[in-house]
Amino acid sequence: MAAAPSSLGEHFREELTCSICLELFTRPKVLRCGHTFCLSPCLENLVGRGGALKCPIGRQQVRLPPQGVAGLPDSHIIANMCERLRQQTSLSGETREQPQSVNRCSFHPSEVLKVYCKQCQIPVCEQCLEEAHDDHRITTIKKAAQERGSTIQALINEGKNIMESYLSFLRILREEEKTLNEQKQQTDNSIIQAYNQMVLKLTERKDHLLSESQQSHSDNIEIIQTERNRVLAYLNELFAACDRAEQELQQGWVEFLSQHTTLTGVVGRYRGKAAPTPVQTQPAVFQPTDTPVPVLGHVTVQSLPSAPNLAVPVSRNGAAGGRGHHHGNQRPQPQKVTFGGSGTEQLKFPCGISVSDEDGTLVRTVGQQQGMMHPWYITVDGEGNILVSDQNNHCVYVYNTGGRFLFQFGGHGSGEGQLKRPQGICTDRAGNIIVADSGNSRVEMFDKTGQFLKHIATDMKKPQAVAIATQGQLVVSDSGEHRVSIFQNVLI
Incomplete structure (x- = not known):
């Protein structure tokens, strides 16, 4: 094939260039993430201690095989294309440097190709003409080149146009990958920022609680210190009076008599005082909040562009975004009305049931009090x-x-009236409650007060959703058996 035009050649080289050394791939190796790099020295220089390797593009950690980077799979297609491009570049340079050689016959190297066999569609020499093409239609090589050159050139141009479309698609893929990498980095940054903000709030809350604990402790210590100083003052006065009287008593009766009145007054003052009582302190006690583990948020995958969905109005018989109504359970559908989110009067990783009015304003939340x-x-x-x-x-x-709590029924177990990982629920016309007891592979019926009535089905694998049809039949979906069962006459 002749040398490709510079634009195609440049695009080829762009697609076949290692992003580390910026040269054509040399023994290209494919990482598990799909990116390709040269084995040596690119990947060999990237391997860290303990054989750790992180993709330079996607930044994903790559687990290497026991042979190291040499054991990674080769990309034979890329290797072949790189080799072909190198040969093409080399041949193009040789063609420019060397004069055009005489075309020789491959069967008779000493003979020059002089005519073109139209029947065999190949150029031949005079000896070939005599041996195998004597009765064939022939023409001159120049005339054959003129006649067939336009056809061949048209095929070449068509092939190059197809290659250009493929290369354009590869450029689109490369740009899409670049955009995905940038979006991935933005998502990671958002997660880290949310985490840091949560840590900051927790740190501020921790400091506030520690400050409250310290203030409470200081108040209690101040009470103790005040009592200590008061009692020490009493001790000091009594000790001084007793010590002075004792010293004068030892020195003689005259000095002793002079201290009698003072000592009598001091001792008399304290004789009527009540003995010190233990001080009343109020030590601070930490009571951790019994809340679920904080949730940073959720990573959602954006759906592909499609025709706009029509909103489904909220009906009186069911709540949009819920999992059922009084005739049975329905899994969320693509067309739905949603409201909430993270923040005040909104939803965030709910572990209870939030009741909203028709315009989506939060009215109350139930369930948390019952655990x-x-x-x-x-x-x-x-x-x-x-x-x-x-x-x-x-x-x-x-x-x-x-939204006021009435009662609960069930409890972990497999006995009558017990449940194990219950899922779908519905009620019949009599008000009886039907529960898909998924963990026990059965469907149970309770009355409107939660009292066990009977087993409706015990031969199911994983009953998931239940519903009462318009004619009173019970419809049960079994996700374990991938089927739907319809029961007649389930009423008591």
């Missing part, structure tokens, strides 16, 4: 009571329309 851990499905019965299944607590919570 709700992992609410999974929610339904509303015919009387407006709210029922919530909790996977981690293995029970169902029941609240009235205003």
Whole structure:
């Protein structure tokens, strides 16, 4: 193939250049993240102590095979293309430096190619013409080149146009990768910033609590010190009076008599005083807040551009974004109404149930007082009571329309009335409560007060969602068996 135009050659070289040494790849090796680099010296110089290697582009840690970087897979396609590009560059230089040689026959090297065989579509020498092409139609090489040159050139141009489209696509991929790397870095920076802010707030809260503890301690110590100083003053006065009288008593009766009145007054003052009582202090005690582990946030994957979704209005029978209504459970659909987020009057990693009015304003939150851990499905019965299944607590919570806690039923176990990782819930026309007891591979029925009634099904693998159809049939989805079952006559 003739040398590619400079633009194509430059694009080829750009795609086949190692981002470390900025030269054509030499024995290219592919990392697990998909990026390619030269084995030596590029990757060999990047390997740190203990064989650690981090991709220079994606910054991902790469686990090396036992052979080290030499054991990484080779990219034979890139290696072949680099070698072809090197040869092309070398041949192009030789063509410019050397005069054009005479075309010799490959079968008869001493003979010059003089004619073109139209039947075999190859140039031949006079000896070939006599031996194998004597009765074939021939023409001169110059005329054949003129006749076929335009066709060959058209194919070359078409091939180069196709290559250009592929190279353009590769450039798009490269730009997309660059954008992804930048977005990844921005996401990581946001996570780190959120973490630092949370640490700062925790540090400020810690300092505040320590300051309160220190102030309480200082107040108590001040009380003790005040009492200590008061008692020491009493001791000092008594000790001085007694010591002076004792010394004069030892020296003679005249001096002793002079201290009698003073000592009588001092001792008399303290004789009527009540004995010191223990001081009342109030030491500070730390009571940690029983809250879930703080959540920095969530990493979400943006969906591909698509036609705009129509919003689904909130109905009176169900809550948008919930997992069911009084006829049964429905998993969230792509078209939905959402509200909340992180902040005041909004939602953040909820471990309870938040009740909002029709415009999405937070009204109240329930469940935290009862220790709700992992609410999974929610339904509303015919009387407006709210029922919530909790996977981690293995029970169902029941609240009235205003959000006041009524009762809970279930509890971890496999006996009658017990549940294990309950999921879907619904109520029938009589108000009975039907629960997909997923962990026990069964479907249970309770009355409206939470009393066990019966096992509806015990031969399921992982019942997940339940619903009552318009004709009273019970519909159960089994995620373990990948099927849906319909039960007739489930009422008591």
